Every structure is written in C-alpha cells, then in structure tokens.
Amino acid sequence: MSVAATPASVHVRAPGKINVYLGVGDRQDDGYHPLATVFQAVSLYEDVIARRAADFSITVTGDVDPDTVPLDDRNLAMRAAKLLAAAADYHGGVALEIRKSVPVAGGMGGGSADAAAALVACDALWGTGFSQVRLHELAARLGADVPFALHGGTAVGTGRGDQLNPALARGRFDWILITSDEGLSTPAVYSRLDEIRGIDGALADDPPPSLDVPVAVLHALRAGNAEDLAETLANDLEDAAFDLRPELEQRLLHGVRAGALRGIVSGSGPTIALLCADPESAQHVQAVLRETGVDSLHVHGPVPGARILA
Structure with a gap:
C-alpha cells in the first residue's frame, strides 16, 4: 500500500482485562515466573489515535495523573510503534494520542492495551499490512499481556502469559x-x-x-x-x-x-x-x-x- 493510500489518522480501541484465574510458578533463572492464567477482556477501554508525523511522540489524556505515564521509550505504546516501524523498515514516525480509562498500574493491563492498540493503529496508518500472526509475534516481544489485548475475548495464557489458546465463554x-x-x-x-x-x-x-x-x-x-x-x-x-x-x-x-x-x-x-x-x-x-x-x-x-x- 502506498503512503498516499493510507489514512491521515487511525483510531483503535483495546480492552482492559481481568485474570479470572492466575497460577504463578516459582521464579526462574531469567527472573520470570511461568504462568497459567485465564484472561477475560472487559468493557473498560484504552483509545489510541495514531496520526502521521515525522518523529515519534505521545500525549495522554483521561482521568490519570500525567506523572504516572511515561512519554518516552518506557511507554509500551511508544515501544510498540517503534518495534513495528523497525519490523516494516518504515522510516517515518507517528503522533500517538492515548485516551486512558483503564487504571494505571491497576492490574488490568492498561499499558498492554495501549501497546496492542498502537500496533494495530500504526499498521493501518502506515499500510504495512502485517498479518494477525505477525502482529501477535511483535506483541509477545513487548510483554506478556499485550498479545491478549490484541485478541480479546477469553483465553488461557501459559508461559509468561503470552502463549494463548482461546477459551469458550458463553453469555455475559x-x-x-x-x-x-x-x-x-x-x-x-x-x-x-x-x-x-x-x-x-x-x-x-x-x-x-x-x-x-x-x-x-x-x-x-x-x-x-x-x-x-x-x-x-x-x-x-x-x-x-x-x-x-x-x-x-x-x-x-x-x-x-x-x-x-x-x-x-x-x-x-x-x-x-x-x-x-x-x-x-x-x-x-x-x-x-x-x-x-x-x-x-x-x-x-x-x-x-x-x-x-x-
């Protein structure tokens, strides 16, 4: 897809999550704990709007203390955008606007939802055309909860939580x-x-x-x-x-x-x-x-x- 055919901005919404079950193994030599968890995506959302830009930047709005959300490479959404750009050999940037509703550091994966939304938004904005499988691979490199925020629904997560298998959940x-x-x-x-x-x-x-x-x-x-x-x-x-x-x-x-x-x-x-x-x-x-x-x-x-x- 050519740059001319891509939109000027893309708005993506991604959900927070609840772990309805979370089993934690002992700490491994690499510092991580193996997990067995069941995620459920819930109707509390993060909104990310990606706009064309020459460089990378982030602004954050919503009911949140701005001092609690980094605006540099510590931010998962920023890292997601740069990771996608590197994978696609894209040499431009993006201005990300994050509208937060999921509590910061609240155990609901708000930062992971931002990262998943940024991947989807930048993929559409830049016309990189990555498959869902490829986006999942990039999401897994960003953090354990990011792949689930990409897919949503209900899923069993193993490994660090990033190895997902959909779980059937009827009703509400x-x-x-x-x-x-x-x-x-x-x-x-x-x-x-x-x-x-x-x-x-x-x-x-x-x-x-x-x-x-x-x-x-x-x-x-x-x-x-x-x-x-x-x-x-x-x-x-x-x-x-x-x-x-x-x-x-x-x-x-x-x-x-x-x-x-x-x-x-x-x-x-x-x-x-x-x-x-x-x-x-x-x-x-x-x-x-x-x-x-x-x-x-x-x-x-x-x-x-x-x-x-x-």
Missing part, C-alpha cells in the same frame, strides 16, 4: 471494579510472593507448583454460569498484594457483603474485581458501595480485542 459476565488512586508495582508483588513462599519453607529445588488451569474454571466459562465461575476464582498473587496493601482485602470483603458472588484481585492489583450474578445484581452492588462512599465501575466481558473504530 458482569463485574464491579473497585479501583485505587495509588497503583501497585507488579515487580514488587512478584517479589513479595517469592518472599512469602520462602517463609513458608519452599526450597529452590522443590518441584514448581502445578500450573494447570482447573477444568472447573473452563467448564464454568463454557456454561456461562457466574455462580460456578465464582467458586473457581483464584489468584496466586492475591496474598502478596494483600500483604503490601492490607486495605485491599477489606475492600474485597466489603464488595462481597454488598452482594457480589465473590471478589478477586485483578492481576497484580490493586484493582478489586467483584463477580456478580447478572447486570441487575451488579447495579445493586454498585449502589450499595456508593452509599458507603466507595466509587466503582460496572463492566462486562468478554469483549473483542484491539479494533479499529470508524
């Missing part, structure tokens, strides 16, 4: 999210998990924890049954997140008392995800929380991954 699952004004460092949560396991007596040569996603999780998703899914929610990072931020456990318990089926820390936290029986139940939980001064968001899943908007 309704979640109430209790967000936090203060983010939580993912490396800090993993480090605390290692410390907790060490205190509990785990040895370096012990066999790693089982990383099989329980069949009950997949059955509940396939059946579209929120009550069954609630019984299977699990996150190996939860105790570490609670240890670093004790108030998170109280928020989770508060949400359950308000009528949620069950709650879970989303990813590495600090966002609390409360699974509800149906949309009406979610609205009730949100109203109860509001009466006690707790702000929350009502989202649902699964939803598609990064998509170009007209």
Whole structure:
C-alpha cells in the first residue's frame, strides 16, 4: 500500500482485562515466573489515535495523573510503534494520542492495551499490512499481556502469559471494579510472593507448583454460569498484594457483603474485581458501595480485542 493510500489518522480501541484465574510458578533463572492464567477482556477501554508525523511522540489524556505515564521509550505504546516501524523498515514516525480509562498500574493491563492498540493503529496508518500472526509475534516481544489485548475475548495464557489458546465463554459476565488512586508495582508483588513462599519453607529445588488451569474454571466459562465461575476464582498473587496493601482485602470483603458472588484481585492489583450474578445484581452492588462512599465501575466481558473504530 502506498503512503498516499493510507489514512491521515487511525483510531483503535483495546480492552482492559481481568485474570479470572492466575497460577504463578516459582521464579526462574531469567527472573520470570511461568504462568497459567485465564484472561477475560472487559468493557473498560484504552483509545489510541495514531496520526502521521515525522518523529515519534505521545500525549495522554483521561482521568490519570500525567506523572504516572511515561512519554518516552518506557511507554509500551511508544515501544510498540517503534518495534513495528523497525519490523516494516518504515522510516517515518507517528503522533500517538492515548485516551486512558483503564487504571494505571491497576492490574488490568492498561499499558498492554495501549501497546496492542498502537500496533494495530500504526499498521493501518502506515499500510504495512502485517498479518494477525505477525502482529501477535511483535506483541509477545513487548510483554506478556499485550498479545491478549490484541485478541480479546477469553483465553488461557501459559508461559509468561503470552502463549494463548482461546477459551469458550458463553453469555455475559458482569463485574464491579473497585479501583485505587495509588497503583501497585507488579515487580514488587512478584517479589513479595517469592518472599512469602520462602517463609513458608519452599526450597529452590522443590518441584514448581502445578500450573494447570482447573477444568472447573473452563467448564464454568463454557456454561456461562457466574455462580460456578465464582467458586473457581483464584489468584496466586492475591496474598502478596494483600500483604503490601492490607486495605485491599477489606475492600474485597466489603464488595462481597454488598452482594457480589465473590471478589478477586485483578492481576497484580490493586484493582478489586467483584463477580456478580447478572447486570441487575451488579447495579445493586454498585449502589450499595456508593452509599458507603466507595466509587466503582460496572463492566462486562468478554469483549473483542484491539479494533479499529470508524
């Protein structure tokens, strides 16, 4: 495709995610932990608008402290754009406008959604014509959650979470999210998990924890049954997140008392995800929380991954 045939700007929307199940293996020599997780993309989105430019730049808008979002190569969206340019041998740049709705450092993959959206937007803006498979390969080089933000829906992730297999999920699952004004460092949560396991007596040569996603999780998703899914929610990072931020456990318990089926820390936290029986139940939980001064968001899943908007 010639440059003349490409659009002047491209608007892409990508979803945040909840890990409805997250099993974490022991830390490996490379510093990473093997994972077995089930992602669900939910209706809380990041919007990325890519415009033609001679160089690379980023602006960020939305309900976010600008100091918490880097505007240089530390930003995953910037790295995604430059990675695609290098892979396509493209010598121009792009001006990226990121409109954030997913909490920063909230355990919902907002930065990964930005990166996935940037890949799709720049591919269309520059007319590189990369296949979905090739975009997935580039996404995997950027971070464990980026490939899932590209595809969306519900999926089992293994390895570092970037090896995806779609999981059938019927119907709709309704979640109430209790967000936090203060983010939580993912490396800090993993480090605390290692410390907790060490205190509990785990040895370096012990066999790693089982990383099989329980069949009950997949059955509940396939059946579209929120009550069954609630019984299977699990996150190996939860105790570490609670240890670093004790108030998170109280928020989770508060949400359950308000009528949620069950709650879970989303990813590495600090966002609390409360699974509800149906949309009406979610609205009730949100109203109860509001009466006690707790702000929350009502989202649902699964939803598609990064998509170009007209």
